[in-house]
Amino acid sequence: MSTGRAVVTYSGYSRKQPPPMDPPPQARVRTYWRGCVQLWQAHQPDANGRCAACGRQGACPTLTAVDALLADALGKATD
Numbered sequence: 001m002s003t004g005r006a007v008v009t010y011s012g013y014s015r016k017q018p019p020p021m022d023p024p025p026q027a028r029v030r031t032y033w034r035g036c037v038q039l040w041q042a043h044q045p046d047a048n049g050r051c052a053a054c055g056r057q058g059a060c061p062t063l064t065a066v067d068a069l070l071a072d073a074l075g076k077a078t079d
Contacts, residue, residue: 009071010076011067011070013040019037020037021034022034023073024074028073028075029072033073037070039063040066045058
């Protein structure tokens with residue numbers, strides 16, 4: 001059963017509009033972008049609202065952390 005709730009992100013990316021594998025031109029930090037995108041994709045919630053990689057309900061700590069890193073790379077505040 002789907003929870004129907006969207007995952008709140010710092011980066012602004014979503015399952016419908018995921019981050020690109022290559023860093024966008026506006027990315028201030030490019031060195032860890034691809035690794036973050038791979039983790040971001042792997043830790044998305046499944047149809048039951050559980051992390052597809054670690055099984056935690058909702059947004060797992062890994063997803064939250066890598067999303068914050070993507071936001072930081074883009075110069076977005078995470079406060």
